[in-house]
Amino acid sequence: MEYTELHCHSHYSFLDGTSSPADLAAEAAQLRLKGLALTDDNGLYGVIPFIQKCSEIGLLHIIGSLITVQPATDNTCLDDKILLLCENLTGYENLSQLITRAHGADTKSEVAVTIDDVNELSDGLICLVGKNSDIAALLQQNRIESARARLDTFRQIFSANRLYVELNNHLDLGDGSLRKQFCQLAHDLSLGYVATNGVRYATRREARLHDVLRCIAHKTSIDKSRSIRVPNHERYLKSAQEIQVLFSEIPSALKNTQVILERCNVKLDFSQYRFPNFDPPDGYNADSYLTMLCEKSLSHKYDSISIEAKTRLNEELSLIKRLGLSGYFLAVWDIMKFARDKGIPAQGRGSAANSLVAYLLNITPVDPIAYDLFFGRFLNEEKTTIPDIDIDFASARDTRLADRDDVLDYVGRKYGFDHIGLTSMFMTFGAKGAIREIGKVFGYPSSLLEKMSRFTEGRKNPQSAFSKIQELKQFDRYTKQKRWRHFRDQVQAVIGIPRHISTHPGGMIITSCELPKLVPLQPTRIQGRRICQWDKDMVEDAGLIKVDLLGLTMLAVLRECLVLIAETYNLRFNLAAIEPDDPEVYNMIAKADTVGLFQIESRVQIQTVPRTKPRNLSELAAQVAIIRPGPVQGNMVDPYIRRKQGLESIRYPHPRLEPILKETLGVVLFQEQILQVASTIAGYTSGEAENLRRDLDKKRSKKHLEMMQSEFVDAAEKNGVAKIDATQIFDSIKGFAAYGFCKSHALAFAHLAYQSAWLKRYYKTAYFAALINNQPMGFYPVSVILNEAKRRGVEILPVDVNCSGVRCHLETEKTEAVRLSLTCVKGISAAKAESIVTIRQLESFNSIKDFVLRTKLGSINIENLIGAGAFDSFGLSRRELLWQLWIVDRWRDSSLIDPKLTPPPLKKMSAWNKLISECNAQQFSIDSHPMQLIRSRLSSEIKRQDALEKLRNGVKTSVAGLVVCIQKPATAKGVAFMLLEDESGMLNVVIYPTVYAKYRSIFKLSPCVCVYGILQREGNLISIQANSFEGLSFA
């Protein structure tokens, strides 16, 4: 007998399923099931990969979902669920809309539809009512008539033709009698019945993980979880034979699964749902309007229009017209125009910058002709998918300024909120989270789990954490137990399973039809914003067009810096018009003075820019692109740097590649080069080359990779390239493809990097003020940025209740300085700061009492202000101010009592206490660096970083400092890099694997360490190769 499983949950039922849709489909095929339905809880999250896998293995699929229905008012069941299966495309659209309605308008409402919703959207759906419905609860309570009435309600909605009773045999207590009762009801109402197994995992061995996930979902330990777990491990995908035995008394229940399979036939094809049409002005259609805009802009952008530009524009426009994408380009242009009109900095990035049309529409800042950008990477005749256009908008920390959120609202208003949705991301269990959450389930103490989490830092695999903990005797009482093994197994098993859905930082789908008909939408925490139930890959695979509207804080920094310059110096200029090759700016970059700059501030960038010394935008783009996993894996970093330094001659993998790789000194740095290499070496067309790049990007199986390589090599041989050369070339692009930048993207980023560097070089005070205002962002915490600013000669003034504003600003009365804002202090929001500023406009504050009574701020906020030194100008010590504050605060509501405020003699605060109080209040101290205070306690052998400049290469030395960050790149073969800061600067420390393993607990646990090692000098670049570490205590 044949069987189709009609009730099956994947891991997209979030904590109520363990297997991926693809694994379920594969197991079903293995069991020789005829078909399989995917029916996740109130969701169609896994539909796309499920359909793809089913098509790949030839399994018939059914799309469905287990939908929660608000229970009828007269019964007590809180969890009323019905299974809906799509019979046809109308059914799919209705199911998608029902799920959207179930999720409601905000995250706080209960996920459920009303029976009226079901009634309205029942067309094309088959309904199964069974053990999960409130009818089962009524039958268990022996309320047969109520159960019959409820079932009859569904019968009226779906008719007997599309309503089935779902029978289970999970070997649960009471299953037998419930089955009999359901059969009787079905008989009474002339309904059919079907057997299902309510699958939660593909195979029995995943059942334990399911138990654990239920505990996580209910925030309970496994020992107290009986009531929320299922009683046994029978919810796995069963073969027709197993099901036949379980339902031996009702064979028709199996036959009906086949009947339903034959009725359900949904093929998802969204190709007709295009991007919404742009409404051009009268007299134009989309194509002609786009042409007009581009031609108009062409004469503005170029002093003299070259034939090359004219030809390229015509080629691009004709391709865009042929592919029907004019409306898409105009819609993006319209979004950019809105942003510009509102003063929201925005610029396109990604492969769109390869397009001259995008440049002429001011979507991207990069001139593709000047930089010889390859249009085929963005769009070509054979491209099977619609290209994404990614745009960065300023993401402002200042709520008074317009930013990306305003753009999203505009798009919603323009196209209708039912036509847009953000793409989602599935947050999966990582090693650290898995240890913490499953550890709690198994009842392990937080001390143990914290320790394990630290051992897992930066690792994908938790096994080393388990090994390390097992070595520690203090945890023997846990690690020697049997449950420890189970804990370890379940942690390993859960990694990669989706934990919950989240919002993608930028992806937005805009469609001409109502989006909930294509994919269910659900609310996010932000009022009015909804995400679709598919991530960006699923959206792309489904053929929907998306635009990435991303938030970029650096754009907000640049805008704010320009505003500060205008306010302070009355200077206004356009950053897009600044000289692009200013040697002073490149000199600054070459000295590694890049902290706070876009893309070139990281530890590795600081290490490499002094060696590559970029001198123009193209070289800066190469610098941005080179510190990426792609070039690192492709072994291209060292050759590039050495060739740039003139230490190695430039070689090409094949003479034909010289024109393509000349700009990047013979190595592949950009994605476009892969396409050009494929075309030149293997004779691929643009489309074939792009497909090759995409296939390499998608991390295909080894077998698939070998097939691609063989095709490439064969084609190259036919093209007259020796096999050995072709193989080497393929190997070099293989490693690169996954994580490389395209040149246009790197150039767009280089633009921003250059603009940020230019501002830092010529307006450093304003630049640092803007940078601090937009924290957190970038690579460094605010304390490091402040120290850097001071080292670069920028004066920083402390927070002052009578001088500071809502944002940091410049003061130029005595010297030029940054005055820190009130919002730098913990707990002082922009609204509170605004209120302080407004109140003091009448009269400055003159005492703590005056401040407390006029601002009505809470005492903790005022304590933090005191700690930050915001009242120092009142002439009292911080302890005296605190003494007064607490007394005033105690009596603040009693106008009759005038308490004595004069403080008794209190001990003076030490420099160390002051530093601690400032760090507690604002996470940094502008007066002193911690190393400055403990320097006197250190041996004279331990050097300041500025003293290292006098030492020669290879000498043994030691330094001490605060650990700013530790990085252990996957591509660095176990070598870790630490950035150490002291009162005189920052230093790179290289830690080899053996040293790392020996001392990791020291530098993971101590904020401040002493490093003993060997000084390494390369030109002006100094680093230490660590031999050993010692933790330093502040006490």
Add this chain to the structure above:
Amino acid sequence: MLACLLIENLNNRLREITNLLAFYTPTHLAPTPSKIERRSPIDLSDAVPVALDQVPVCPHCEITDESVYIDLEVDEMTAKADEYVEDLLKEFRAIDVEMRLGIADSRFASFVAAHSAKSHSPCIVPQDKTESFLSSQSVSLLPILPETRRRLKLLGMHTFGEIACVDSCDVTNQFGKEGALIADLVRGIDPTPLTFYQPPVTQDPTDRQERIWGGEVQTGARLKPVSIMAKKIGCIDFPQAMFRRRNWVYFDSIIDFWKLEDAWWTEEPQRSIYFKLSVSERELTVCHDLALGNWSQYSGIY
């Protein structure tokens, strides 16, 4: 003088300790002195955490979660305080209870002294040295709200001595009633009387019930092994007959059956199938333990 004993895990060994203290109760205070017999340390070490009503009354002691205060000035003890303390120390050592003992002239000072003491080596503060002894002690020992402790530290007052330097009125002005208490305590003034130990009443442990799948079962309901065996039984092939003492016992039908898989993470995982059978017009539930292979009759409520 007062003695303060700080005892780790006091509640876990309450029975032993109160027995011991009761034995040393001055005879005129003991409610039923004749019934308290001197036991050897070994006899006393059998205790597990017990309900408080099972321990005897110690009329000269105050017992809190972590400490015992003993009034050393009740009539009979005044003269023999040294001997009494010596005996107590020996007894505690004998039953292997970690304890720190402080003796001073006020309740709080004795508590602080106990904190300063080493295990089984008493810290005795002479009556005229209380204030100087207290001056170097940390404010963390003061019985005050965490918020008050935090504020004292922010004001740079880390020791009792640093607080004592500030005028009592100022401390009271700053911290209100708690300030007045602090000002007294740091100077060794603590008039709080001892609250002598009264055992509370606890619930009858037999009232407890334990939940199982789908219903409740009384504690003590166990699977009682009976001589029922089947040739082959399981979820796939059901038995039509069962074997009892070499005779086949036929059952009429299987009313229901269910499977339980639980406690897989423990040393005693459960994997059983239960069958509710109709046997000669009565119902019988049997359980097959899939891990051990044995059969039993189930007599609990499900």
